[in-house]
Amino acid sequence: MRAFDVIEHPSFESEASRRDYLTLLGITSVVTAIASTAVAMRVRGTPLSSFVDAFAQSH
Structure with a gap:
């Protein structure tokens, strides 16, 4: 996948397209959204397992 070429070579002079970026x-x-949710839940004292359980039950 070309998106990973951007990670290895984060130069705009590379051949990566705008779509890759x-x-x-x-x-x-x-x-970032997943990490911020996890941090917010830990700060509130809510166990992460309850979030996973709620997500699994809704799907």
Whole structure:
């Protein structure tokens, strides 16, 4: 996958297209959202397992 070429060589002079950069931005956004949710739950004292259980029950 060419998106990983951006990770290895984060130079705009590379042959990576705008789509590759947007893919990387999307992946980063998802990871950031998951991490911030986990941190917020830990600060509130909610166990992460309850979040996973609630998600699993809704799907």
